[in-house]
Amino acid sequence: MANLEKRAIFASNRKVLALKNTRRKNPSFIPSILSISMVLLMLGLFLLLAFSANKMKDYLKENVTLTAYLHLDAHEQQVKELVQELELNKSIKSVKWTTSEEAANEMKVDLGQDFIQTLGYNPLGGDLEVKFHSDQANQQNLAATKKWLSDQALVKDATYQSSQLDQIEANSQKLLGGIAILGVLFTIIAITLINSTIRLDLYSKRFIIRSMQLVGARRWFIIRPFIGKSIMHGIYGFVISGLILSGVLYLLSTYIPDPQSLVSYVELGIIAGIILGAGILLTFVCSWFATRKYLRLKLEELY
Numbered sequence: 001m002a003n004l005e006k007r008a009i010f011a012s013n014r015k016v017l018a019l020k021n022t023r024r025k026n027p028s029f030i031p032s033i034l035s036i037s038m039v040l041l042m043l044g045l046f047l048l049l050a051f052s053a054n055k056m057k058d059y060l061k062e063n064v065t066l067t068a069y070l071h072l073d074a075h076e077q078q079v080k081e082l083v084q085e086l087e088l089n090k091s092i093k094s095v096k097w098t099t100s101e102e103a104a105n106e107m108k109v110d111l112g113q114d115f116i117q118t119l120g121y122n123p124l125g126g127d128l129e130v131k132f133h134s135d136q137a138n139q140q141n142l143a144a145t146k147k148w149l150s151d152q153a154l155v156k157d158a159t160y161q162s163s164q165l166d167q168i169e170a171n172s173q174k175l176l177g178g179i180a181i182l183g184v185l186f187t188i189i190a191i192t193l194i195n196s197t198i199r200l201d202l203y204s205k206r207f208i209i210r211s212m213q214l215v216g217a218r219r220w221f222i223i224r225p226f227i228g229k230s231i232m233h234g235i236y237g238f239v240i241s242g243l244i245l246s247g248v249l250y251l252l253s254t255y256i257p258d259p260q261s262l263v264s265y266v267e268l269g270i271i272a273g274i275i276l277g278a279g280i281l282l283t284f285v286c287s288w289f290a291t292r293k294y295l296r297l298k299l300e301e302l303y
Contacts (some may be wrong), residue, residue: 036283045245053265067128070100094131190282
């Protein structure tokens, strides 16, 4: 059997050498690698969108503000104690205290004039801006905290935009649904493109496969080099798509001061692992089935 496999290698090498000069100017592996690279690039962009969409939702939820307006006669020590009590709440991310003087200065900047000099006194009390962690920013927590603040003696009123939170939830559900649909469509397109690319590449080598089969080479012996080549194409495609994605992220960093607010380094590592795994798995599976197809064809079906 070993001699038969050597004869198969010799026969296949003769055909490769015969076609070498015609393929030197236009290597068949270049379109294959480029096609795989584009598919993996689309996968990377899709994953970036999926991860950043979730981060964007968290960012928006954490910026929903519950504002407590303080009475003019609220004492500083009482306000500090109230702030400390709020900070003990694990669902609350931050509490910002704006004093009446700071509120007046902000109003002066907005109006462009000194309204205190006109009125003769400062009508503005201080306020507390309360923000919640994204997983705790829901109607139940905000309503309960609003009621608790409204019951405090030094708080005149507490309010938040409940419609804003509902809108964030509704829009995020639509976005995640759209991403899921895109994911299904992308998976179908990716498998189709990679499968077509590999099948086209193997089509040009169908007579080599047939020659190896005729001299008695084992099935796995015939399939193995084609699978190995396809996997290498998948790895090359991963490298090319990774370089392009790095360029995209670099361009985004010029517009976004903190890119990690959307995608962390850990998530980038996960994305890279998924792209590499997809490149290897898809090329392996497609090459396996495409090669097996040509092994089952009759001689007249090769033409």
